Each structure stands twice: as structure tokens, then as C-alpha cells.
Amino acid sequence: MKSLLSIVFAAFAFQQIFGSQVIKINPDVRYQHFAGWGVSLMWWAHEVGDNYTDTQLDTLCNWLVSPSELHMNIFRFNIGGGDNPTHHHMRKDARMPGYLASPQSHYDWTQDAGQRKILLKIHQLEPNAIYEAASYSPPYWMTISGCTSGNTNGTDNLQSHYYKAFADYLVAVVKHYHDAYGIRFSTIAPVNEPYAHWWKAYGSQEGCAFSQANQERLIKDLYATLQKKGMLSYCGISAMDANSIDSCLKGVEHYAKDNILPLISQINTHSYTGSKRDSLYQLAKHYHIRLWQSESGPLNVRLQGYDNFLLMAQRIVTDMRELKPSAWCDWQYMSGGFGDVWALVGYNEHDKTFQRTKGYYLRKQFSKYILPGYTFIGDDDPHSICALSPDHKRLVVVYVQEKTSVQHITLNLSQFQCAAIKSIVETTEQENCQSISLPSKPAGTTFDYWVKPQSTTTFIFQVSD
Incomplete structure (x- = not known):
């Protein structure tokens, strides 16, 4: 006793x-009815899909979608622009090929075999997955600078007479994957971080700025093309994948004022920065538009190792509580090196080895257990x-x-x-x-x-x- x-x-x-x-x-x-957890296929799928064995890729894809592992069900496929073949300034994994080499060319559907291989493996393992097609830059020959990493001064880089052609390009890729492989992209995200001024020529990755007016012009052209092709029944438009929650809120407010929101089926924001989560949630709720947190990671975070991954776990909690998105997506599933603060799985490109990071297990604490169809309370x-x-x-x-x-x-x-x-x-x-x-x-x-x-x-x- x-x-x-x-x-x-x-x-x-x-x-x-x-x-x-x-x-x-x-x-x-x-609160929000949950659609699921997701990740971009950008870079890692292109790099790994081209260079790893089928057995290795099966392991990586099983870790990603298996109910006993991460159990992710949302995947953002990158429609590469394809840079000028004489340029050699991009990081190796970010050299995304395009499907149309010039205005006179025919579409080359053999391009981007690595990312396609990953996409099809995921589709086989998870037939009910949700797919989004995301663009970061038009093909180089449509740009002002002749480079898919941006304009020379970081401003808009799509030539004025190519807006409709760019919309046609995005829709053609989505239609091809639908008709050839049965992949249904539920949305096209035509711009990425369009307000940023870091998208400059000869950079390390694809990117393209768009002013508010030019975003709206592109959305109108894209909607018209989807409508003309009879694809609106299964594919809508998401916008605008701003780097900051606050920038996204400001942009959506302009969309509302300019009567663009009826053309959009989904609002995408990144949660790297910004604090106006509830305001963006309330705006999306007011207009009855689906809201996604479409990309996040430890941008400009000085923490390393486990502290960094734990910070991202709290980021998820904050986003789900305040922003209340129906989907939450990571930026990078894999990246080079085993100490990388972004990756859920690190890999060594030289000896083709890979291993799960702490970020993987911390993400699994959420994604394995909070499933599509659940409601946050x-x-x-x-x-x-x-x-x-x-x-x-x-x-x-x-x-x-x-x-x-x-x-x-x-x-x-x-x-x-x-x-x-x-x-x-x-x-x-x-x-x-x-x-x-x-x-x-x-x-x-x-x-x-x-x-x-x-x-x-x-x-x-x-x-x-």
C-alpha cells in the first residue's frame, strides 16, 4: 500500500x-472532408525512374502507397516544358524533358519515360489515386528568354502570342495520358509560384512568372481548350500554387473580382510562408471551391536533421487546423543524399542505394491513419x-x-x-x-x-x- x-x-x-x-x-x-495525402513527382520520379531497377522502383512505390506504409493517394505529375537543348545550366534531376520540341514538331510521347514509369506503377498499385498535372514552365521556344527557368529579369516569360498554344500543349498531354494509359488528371495546374521573381534565365530548375492579368488570361484560354475538347467532365483547373498563403489569398481575391473563380475547380496554395490560413479557408468556403495545400517543405528553415522533420510535423498540424485543406501534399518524396532536410527517402545516385529518413516516419504518423473520407473535427x-x-x-x-x-x-x-x-x-x-x-x-x-x-x-x- x-x-x-x-x-x-x-x-x-x-x-x-x-x-x-x-x-x-x-x-x-x-471541418474539412479529407481527400488524402500526396506528393509531387517532380524531379525525383524523372531521375529515379530512369536509373533504378524495376525491383527497386517497386519497393519505392510500395512505400509510397501501401496501406501499411505512407498510404499516399494524391500525385502531382509534372508536365515538363523542356529547355533549349543547347543549355546545360539546370541541376541534373531538374532537367525535365518536354513533349514538343518546336512549333513545327509532332508530339514525342516517348519523352519523360522515368516519370511515366513511376506514374504507371503508382496507378497499378493504387487505381483510385487522384492525379494532378502541374506545369512549371512552357516549352523554351514559347518563352521570351528562350529558357525554361525564367525571364532574364524574373518577370513574365510566356510570349504574348503563345498563350493559346501553351493551353493546347497542356491539354494535349493530359488527353494523351487519359487515352493511352487511362490516367485521369482531375486538374491541371498551369502556373507555379507565379508571383515569385526568382524565376530567372539560366537557373537551376524550370519556372515562369505570371502577372495577375496574365494568369487570368491563361486560365481563360485553358478553360476554353478543355471545353472545346470535351474534357471538363473529368478535368478542371487549379490555381495558382503561390509560394505564400498570403499571396494566394490576394490572388484569389483578384480572381473573384475579375470573375475568374467560375473557371476554377480548385485553389492550390503552398504553405512555405504566410499566416492568413483562416482567411484563405473562409474565402474558398464562401465560393464553394475545393482547397489544397499542394506543396510544402522546410524552405529557408535553418534546423537540421530530426528537428527539421519535427518542425514539418507541426506544419502539418497548423495547416490542417487553420487552413483546413482537403488535401496536404509534400514537395519531395526523394532527393539526393541521406541527410537532405527535404526528403522522406534519401538516395545515392552513384551506387543506386536509398533509405527512409525520419521525415518518412513522421509523415507516416499522419498518412497511414488519417485516411481519405475522414472528417476533421x-x-x-x-x-x-x-x-x-x-x-x-x-x-x-x-x-x-x-x-x-x-x-x-x-x-x-x-x-x-x-x-x-x-x-x-x-x-x-x-x-x-x-x-x-x-x-x-x-x-x-x-x-x-x-x-x-x-x-x-x-x-x-x-x-x-
Whole structure:
């Protein structure tokens, strides 16, 4: 008895020292219906698809889509512009081929075999995947500078008389993949970070600035082409993939004023910077337009290693709570080197080896458990997100602890008729998606847990509401 009292007193004292956080979960407050987790195929699929064996590619694609692994279901395929063949300034993995070498050429559908190989493997493994076709630059011969990395001064780079031709190019690629392979791109993203001024000639990757007026001109031409080809029944337009949430908000406000929104089926934003998440969510909600966080990563983040990956876990939580997108997409699944702060999987291009990073396991804490069809529900803690299955029987809670101390949390489940813990999984600097032993009393109106320092923990409950 004395020993039991000592344990209880020690636990109480520990809680007083480190503090306790009560998180109230409210299934009556419902937010976005979730479409899924995704990633761009840009660069890595082109590079790896061309140079790795089928067995290796099968492993990489299984890690990406398998229900027991990342379980991603949204993939952004890059329609390369194709740079001037006499240029040699791009990084090796970013030298994206185009399908139309000149105004007089016929389409060369053998181009970009590496990215296509990855796309088809994904399609075979996940037939219900969602695909988006994303462009970063027109073909070089349509540009002002003659270079697909941008204009010489970082301004608009598509020649005025090629807007319709560029729209035709994008639609032709989407139609080809639909007709030849049964790949249905649900959206075309015709511009990428169009307000940026870093897209300059002789840069390291494809990019093209577009003014507000020229974005709108291109969207009109693209919509007209999709309509003419009878493709609007399965393919719409997404825009504008701004680098900043705040820039995206400003651009969408202009779209609304200029009556462009009826031509758009999806708003895409990147969440590298910006703070007006709720304002963009409210605007998209007002106009009944789907909202995606279409690209993110640790841009200009000075943290390295595990701290960097943990920061991205908190980025997901913040985005899902405040921006409330129906999809959340990474920028890079793979990149060269094993210490790269962007990659979920690092690879060595020389000896063709690869391995999963901490980022992979931290992403898996979300993507394996919060599935397409789930609905995000209310909770009152900035470090957690909660999602409910379509049948309202499975509740997933993900909690991110960036602090270097332990944290006691109490999940208040009193709004459910019944709640029983079924699984706990956590990733720390030492552990990768480690299953944790369940308590002896798994059911109740509250659930207490000591969260480890610098960790991401996923709780799965069986519930009835």
C-alpha cells in the first residue's frame, strides 16, 4: 500500500512540475472532408525512374502507397516544358524533358519515360489515386528568354502570342495520358509560384512568372481548350500554387473580382510562408471551391536533421487546423543524399542505394491513419489534430510535441458515448512508428498519456457518438 501511494504521489508531483494539457475533442464541430495525402513527382520520379531497377522502383512505390506504409493517394505529375537543348545550366534531376520540341514538331510521347514509369506503377498499385498535372514552365521556344527557368529579369516569360498554344500543349498531354494509359488528371495546374521573381534565365530548375492579368488570361484560354475538347467532365483547373498563403489569398481575391473563380475547380496554395490560413479557408468556403495545400517543405528553415522533420510535423498540424485543406501534399518524396532536410527517402545516385529518413516516419504518423473520407473535427490544442472515420467509429488523434521535455496530456472524450483506445504509435529521435503497450483500462471519458520529448504520437480510438 505504501509503495502504491508513493507511485501515485510521484506521478502527481511529476505532473505538477511539467504541467498537464487537457485537450477537449468535440465531434459535433466538423471541418474539412479529407481527400488524402500526396506528393509531387517532380524531379525525383524523372531521375529515379530512369536509373533504378524495376525491383527497386517497386519497393519505392510500395512505400509510397501501401496501406501499411505512407498510404499516399494524391500525385502531382509534372508536365515538363523542356529547355533549349543547347543549355546545360539546370541541376541534373531538374532537367525535365518536354513533349514538343518546336512549333513545327509532332508530339514525342516517348519523352519523360522515368516519370511515366513511376506514374504507371503508382496507378497499378493504387487505381483510385487522384492525379494532378502541374506545369512549371512552357516549352523554351514559347518563352521570351528562350529558357525554361525564367525571364532574364524574373518577370513574365510566356510570349504574348503563345498563350493559346501553351493551353493546347497542356491539354494535349493530359488527353494523351487519359487515352493511352487511362490516367485521369482531375486538374491541371498551369502556373507555379507565379508571383515569385526568382524565376530567372539560366537557373537551376524550370519556372515562369505570371502577372495577375496574365494568369487570368491563361486560365481563360485553358478553360476554353478543355471545353472545346470535351474534357471538363473529368478535368478542371487549379490555381495558382503561390509560394505564400498570403499571396494566394490576394490572388484569389483578384480572381473573384475579375470573375475568374467560375473557371476554377480548385485553389492550390503552398504553405512555405504566410499566416492568413483562416482567411484563405473562409474565402474558398464562401465560393464553394475545393482547397489544397499542394506543396510544402522546410524552405529557408535553418534546423537540421530530426528537428527539421519535427518542425514539418507541426506544419502539418497548423495547416490542417487553420487552413483546413482537403488535401496536404509534400514537395519531395526523394532527393539526393541521406541527410537532405527535404526528403522522406534519401538516395545515392552513384551506387543506386536509398533509405527512409525520419521525415518518412513522421509523415507516416499522419498518412497511414488519417485516411481519405475522414472528417476533421474540433479540438482545442494547437499541437493536435483529430479526424473521424466515415462510419464515426474510428477516431484518430495526432499530437506533436516539439519541446525537449515530457508533456502530460489528457484527451477529453466525454462528447462520445463510448471511447476505447485501440492503438498508440509514436516516433521519436530514437523510435520509428513504434507501437506502445496499451493501458490496462482502455475505455473511459478521458485518456491520460505522458508524451515523450520531441515526438509525434498517434492515438486510435474506437468510438460511438
